[in-house]
Amino acid sequence: MSPKRSALTLALLLTATLAACGKSAAPTGTAATGELLVKIGSVAPLTGPQAHLGKDNENGARLAIEDANAKSISIAGQKVHFELVSEDDQADPKTATIVAQKLMDDKVNGVIGHLNSGTSIPASRIYHDLGIPQISPSATAIAYTAQNFNTAFRVMANDGQQGKALGDFAASNLSAKKIAVIDDRTAYGQGLADEFIKAAKAGGATIVAQEYTSDKAVDFTAVLTSIKGKQPDLVFFGGMDPQGVPLVKQLKALGLNAKFMMGDGGFTPKLIELAGAAAEGVYASLPGVPLAQAPAGKDFTQRYEARFKQPIQQYAPYCYDAVNVMIAAMQRADSADPAKYLPELAKTNHDGVTAKIAFDAKGDLTGGAVTLYQVQQGKWQPVLTMGGAAK
Amino acid sequence: MEILLQQILNGLVQGSVYALVALGYTMVYGILGLINFAHGEVLMVGAMVALSVMLKLIAAGLAAPLVLLFGLLVAILVCMALGYSIERVAYRPLRNAPRLAPLITAIGISIVLQNLAMIFWGREYRAFPALLPNGTHTLGGAVINDTQLIIIFVSLLVMAGLLLLVHRTRLGRAMRAVAENPAAAQLMGVDTNRVISVTFMLGSALAAVAGLMVSANYGIVHYYMGFILGLKAFTAAVLGGIGNLRGAMLGGVLLGLIESLGAGYIGGLTGGFLGSNYQDVFAFFVLIAVLVLRPSGLLGERVAERA
Numbered sequence: 001m002s003p004k005r006s007a008l009t010l011a012l013l014l015t016a017t018l019a020a021c022g023k024s025a026a027p028t029g030t031a032a033t034g035e036l037l038v039k040i041g042s043v044a045p046l047t048g049p050q051a052h053l054g055k056d057n058e059n060g061a062r063l064a065i066e067d068a069n070a071k072s073i074s075i076a077g078q079k080v081h082f083e084l085v086s087e088d089d090q091a092d093p094k095t096a097t098i099v100a101q102k103l104m105d106d107k108v109n110g111v112i113g114h115l116n117s118g119t120s121i122p123a124s125r126i127y128h129d130l131g132i133p134q135i136s137p138s139a140t141a142i143a144y145t146a147q148n149f150n151t152a153f154r155v156m157a158n159d160g161q162q163g164k165a166l167g168d169f170a171a172s173n174l175s176a177k178k179i180a181v182i183d184d185r186t187a188y189g190q191g192l193a194d195e196f197i198k199a200a201k202a203g204g205a206t207i208v209a210q211e212y213t214s215d216k217a218v219d220f221t222a223v224l225t226s227i228k229g230k231q232p233d234l235v236f237f238g239g240m241d242p243q244g245v246p247l248v249k250q251l252k253a254l255g256l257n258a259k260f261m262m263g264d265g266g267f268t269p270k271l272i273e274l275a276g277a278a279a280e281g282v283y284a285s286l287p288g289v290p291l292a293q294a295p296a297g298k299d300f301t302q303r304y305e306a307r308f309k310q311p312i313q314q315y316a317p318y319c320y321d322a323v324n325v326m327i328a329a330m331q332r333a334d335s336a337d338p339a340k341y342l343p344e345l346a347k348t349n350h351d352g353v354t355a356k357i358a359f360d361a362k363g364d365l366t367g368g369a370v371t372l373y374q375v376q377q378g379k380w381q382p383v384l385t386m387g388g389a390a391k
Numbered sequence: 392m393e394i395l396l397q398q399i400l401n402g403l404v405q406g407s408v409y410a411l412v413a414l415g416y417t418m419v420y421g422i423l424g425l426i427n428f429a430h431g432e433v434l435m436v437g438a439m440v441a442l443s444v445m446l447k448l449i450a451a452g453l454a455a456p457l458v459l460l461f462g463l464l465v466a467i468l469v470c471m472a473l474g475y476s477i478e479r480v481a482y483r484p485l486r487n488a489p490r491l492a493p494l495i496t497a498i499g500i501s502i503v504l505q506n507l508a509m510i511f512w513g514r515e516y517r518a519f520p521a522l523l524p525n526g527t528h529t530l531g532g533a534v535i536n537d538t539q540l541i542i543i544f545v546s547l548l549v550m551a552g553l554l555l556l557v558h559r560t561r562l563g564r565a566m567r568a569v570a571e572n573p574a575a576a577q578l579m580g581v582d583t584n585r586v587i588s589v590t591f592m593l594g595s596a597l598a599a600v601a602g603l604m605v606s607a608n609y610g611i612v613h614y615y616m617g618f619i620l621g622l623k624a625f626t627a628a629v630l631g632g633i634g635n636l637r638g639a640m641l642g643g644v645l646l647g648l649i650e651s652l653g654a655g656y657i658g659g660l661t662g663g664f665l666g667s668n669y670q671d672v673f674a675f676f677v678l679i680a681v682l683v684l685r686p687s688g689l690l691g692e693r694v695a696e697r698a
Contacts, residue, residue: 047506049615051514185668211658212668216619218609221401222654223667229394242516246609253527254397255534274518274611 036078038336039085040065040323041103043096043113043123046088049216049242052270052313054115057137058086059308060316061112064323066307073327076334082327089119091215100126108132109336112322115315117141117159118187124152132338133345135326137318140264140287141191145362151342153359155322155352156315157287157368159188162263163195165370165386166236166285170196170261171203173384174283176234180209180227180258182220182247184239189215192263193238200236208232213243220247221254228256240265245274252278259283268314272375279375283383287370288354290382291317300353321352393532398655399648400530404539406647407546408608411601412624413631413639414553415594421634422570422590424490428497429477430598431621432504433470435614437599438519438606439512441466445520455522466599474595475588483584501618508614516613519606542604549597550640556593557636566590570634630678632688641689649674 042061044054065084073080085108087099096119103111104126111127111134114120120139127134128149136144136154140162145152170176179200183193197207208230211223224247227235235258237247244266251260260282267284275282291297291312300320304312325348326341333341350357358366371385412434419427445462453461481496524537557563565586568576577583605620606612623646631642653673658666681689 047509047514047615049516049613051509051615052516055514210666211654212666214668214671218611218616218619219401219405221405222398222651222670225394225397225401225651226655226658226667228397242613245516245611249610253534253536255527270516274516276518276610 034079035081036075036336037081037083038075038330039083039106039108040326041085041087041106041108041111041113042319043087043089043099043103043111043119044115045091045119046086048090048092050091050115050240053240053268053315054088054091056313056316057113057115057319058084059304060137060312060319061086061323063304063307063316064320064327068323068327073331075330075336080336087113089114089116089123091116091119093118093122096120096123097126099123104130104132109330109338110134110326110341112137112319112326114139116186116188117144117191120144120152121147121187124149127151130338131342133326133329133342135322135345137322138264138315139188141187142195143187143191145364148362150346150363153325153345153363155318155325155354155357155365156264157370158364159191159195159263161368162285162287162370163192164199165372166192166261166263167196167199167201168203168386169283169285169372169384170234170236171200171205174234174259176200176205176232176259178208178230178232178234179205180211180230180232180235181207182211182213182223182227182235182237182239184215184217184237184243185212186215186239188265189238189240191238192265193236196236196238196263205234213239215240215243217243218246220250224251224254224256228254232258234259234261236261237266238263241268241271241274244271248275248282249278264314267373267380269311269380270313272378272380280378282375283372284374284380285370285372286314287365287368288318289369289385290371290373291354293382294353294355296351296353317353321350321354321357324352325350325357394655396531397533398651400533400535400539402648402651403644404535404542404608404647405651406627406644407543408601408605408620408643409624409627409646410640410643411542411546411549411597411604412620413628413643414550414636415597415601416625416628417631417633417636417639418553418590418594418597420628421636422566422587423482425482425493426497426625426633427477427482427591427594428494428621428625429481429500429504430594431617431619431624432501432508433473433477433595433617434598434602434605434620435508435612435617436473436504437466437470437595437602438612438616439508439614440469441599441603442517442519442606442612443512445522449520458520459522463600463603466603467596470595470599470602471592474591474598478588478591483587501621505614505618512614514614516611519610519612521607521610523607538604538608542608545600545604546640546643549600550636553593553636562586562589626674626678629688630681632685632690635688635690638688638690645689646674649677 044057046054089096100123117139120136128151183189262284267286272279329345333344373380441462444465448458485493527536627642627646631638654667654670
């Protein structure tokens, strides 16, 4: 190997290594003498198609950790230094269990995550086995808390609540008679679509087509063409915005005259930015009341944007709340020991940015409200808030 | 009927994209017997570079056709340089190593490129400016737009150009000679290293073109976009007979049609027993069936086996 070439190879290798361990190379905040180090894990897809959402989650958690450190909290007479341990699960269930194990080896005191239902569910077993509390900001699949793990919580309404709201809204408020449903075959998309179908049918609508795709696809013309033949007046997609954008664009391009609706996976500024004119009129939902209407919402939005120089994508406020709920439980228990603060966590009654957070016996949010939004003149506008005291 | 026509058009557009990418795989395989798994990432880099250049030029107030032209040119040049460097860094030192070694470096390069692109262009989905004409035409009830027509046309043009190059020019003859027997070709005065470099640069230029077409069609770019596309195109190349230019084209179009018709009709044909979630299964089932009956793909293998 000539010296020139080996230098080039070396440079390339170095870049690769740097790229690979960029995040672990961050300085670990070793607690100074007398300080108690409390590690909180955050897991979300930081690479892959949902990387933008994952980073948003991490940012939300980071903001809460920075706030907590600024407040100089003491537990059991010791000043606490909180540290965020951020991991990437690539939205992949298999990777999720690996990073979950990694966090356990790293002895974190609690976990915020994961972003997806498909990753939260397999990881929750690992956390449960070791008694580590887990709060998912955004996993909405019913199955997540149906396992009856006392360590699994979430700060967002589940798909039962959300799918029902969406289905009711489609059948009653939009009086859709013929509905086509597409889902991305993930635990989230599939679960939401199932609940949506149940509610829509109960509301008197007929499901004329049920089609499937994946969470990596970009071309939906075949499925949409087949749906077009059934002439639905509403198309529902259970999935995330990377698929929602090309889906709605192709739907319009094929001349399919139907309303388009998604769950919380579609409620992002990216959807409007990328789908442009095609996004106009799209419906989506988000558990909780609109952030702008919540008292603490405006302040959070401003601080987030000032800190990270980008708009909130989606779940950052939920992550922020999740971290605060966890830290509050530690303070009440006067201990960061998972076994000691877990009972306190279950008794949470916290005024969060997104909602008043209290858990039921399963770890689900009690009385989760769901708000429906529509894109009007290039902006998400709240249309209707449903539920809130129900369930 | 119009549904069937629309499905066939969908399949043709998708298939042409697969074909365009598959040509890049097949060219490299034809010469080196190497599967260049980084090809999809070269495509992604092409799309990203084109995006950056185009955004700059749009901001400078240039007319749309010029923006497109410059974007494409810069993307092609960058991709050619990238293709050349990849070959020099990751494949040439392993030319005589066991076959698995360059396969692993190919996957490595693919991961490196993905991560570099993520750092460089961010992990966000980004909108690709709609500069290609986008008027729609109705054809017996089916809809097709100008961008899609351009995709089909460009991939036909590129294939014709490649066939001419390989069979009618001096460089093409050298390429075929290297494919047949690199050692003998070198003895006959062919600069094999140069021919291989040129092949990589050509393949990468094709990837840049494909990257621009795909991005213009879907209107979004993302650092991850090359991966799935590369996988599908590789499948198409194998289906048609990897190493064979006509095969790549045929395999691409066929795969597009199978996917589109499969997704569209599989549910109806099986009475709802299998849904459109089986479209990939269906496509790969056809691939397996073809490979069982014709192990070297539909149009056979490279012209000659390596000595």
